[in-house]
Amino acid sequence: MNQHHQEKKHLRRGSEFSAWALLAIPVIFYSLFMLYPIVRVFGFSLYEWDGLSDPKWVGIDNYRLLFSNPVLLSSFTHAIILIIFYAIIPLLLGMLLASLLIRGKAPGTGFFRTVMFLPQVIAMVVLAIAWRQLYAPNGLVNSALRLIGLDTITRGWLGDFKTALIAVGFIGTWVSTGLVTVLLMSGMTRIPEEYYEAARVDGAGPIRQFFYITVPGVRAEIVVSLTLTIIAALKTFDLVYITTSGGPGSSTSVPSYEVYNHAFRLGEVGVASSLAVVLTLIIFFINLGVNLIGERE
The missing domain is CATH 1.10.3720.10 (MetI-like)
Incomplete structure (x- = not known):
């Protein structure tokens, strides 16, 4: 009886793990293709950069320029x-x-x-x-x-x-x-x-x-x-x-x-x-x- 209970417990854990794994897949893809590019763009916004030379850190100066231009x-x-x-x-x-x-x-x-x-x-x-x-x-x-x-x-x-x-x-x-x-x-x-x-x-x-x-x-x-x-x-x-x-x-x-x-x-x-x-x-x-x-x- 105890062994049967343990088997059911393991099956339940396995099904929970599968559900979490299925949920994690779209979250990972969303993070890779949506959140990561947004974070990268925010990072670029803190630099003075022409796309070719080395970027120069300017902090929020680009935002100051945005709201003063x-x-x-x-x-x-x-x-x-x-x-x-x-x-x-x-x-x-x-x-x-x-x-x-x-x-x-x-x-x-x-x-x-x-x-x-x-x-x-x-x-x-x-x-x-x-x-x-x-x-x-x-x-x-x-x-x-x-x-x-x-x-x-x-x-x-x-x-x-x-x-x-x-x-x-x-x-x-x-x-x-x-x-x-x-x-x-x-x-x-x-x-x-x-x-x-x-x-x-x-x-x-x-x-x-x-x-x-x-x-x-x-x-x-x-x-x-x-x-x-x-x-x-x-x-x-x-x-x-x-x-x-x-x-x-x-x-x-x-x-x-x-x-x-x-x-x-x-x-x-x-x-x-x-x-x-x-x-x-x-x-x-x-x-x-x-x-x-x-x-x-």
Whole structure:
């Protein structure tokens, strides 16, 4: 009897060891491919280094430069502004479009869903080149404005200090709206129709149904949408690089572009690393806040 008990004890220990071993494998891989590079980048941020010669220890001087350089500070401001175009406007448009398609039972929903999602499957470089042509002085945008008699507001949209960032932002809106709409549509299809029938019986109109049934019903999809689009806004590089290269001047410069610019053009790897560290922290805390708010009852 005692021997049988010992065998069961050994088997239990063996199964516990196997479970811990299976858990350790993804943790090790995550540490190697995610945490270790982040630690290395933080280490680079404490040195003055051009990527070739011997690095020189400067401590937090790169961070001091980051917070005292107006161009670098403005790049973060531009990224925050792009959040409006990448996340907030697409969320509002997506809620409207998804509600009209699902609640209005519009025909051709599947086709519309596919068309709306197309910008997500086309390389951003291709989209950026296409939009650069649309925004050109003789492009489709200005041609359409001339056609309706608005010649006075035509311009090189990506070359104007006042409109360049907005023009880039609208490209982000166009790209993100389809993704957000598809996510919200999938959430709205899971809301039981009985909720709306009960609300109509109680005298609730379409607006009250939207705010008291539809919005709470897609809360998880809203959180996912905001998380993805905010990350996309803060990490924008290829779109800015292809359309404006941060110009005119530094009016469309964003942190990801400045990381590339300082690391590979100016040879300031330490400054670029400090930018990357601060950007990573901003992305982490903004999305942590979004998820915490989304989880509240």
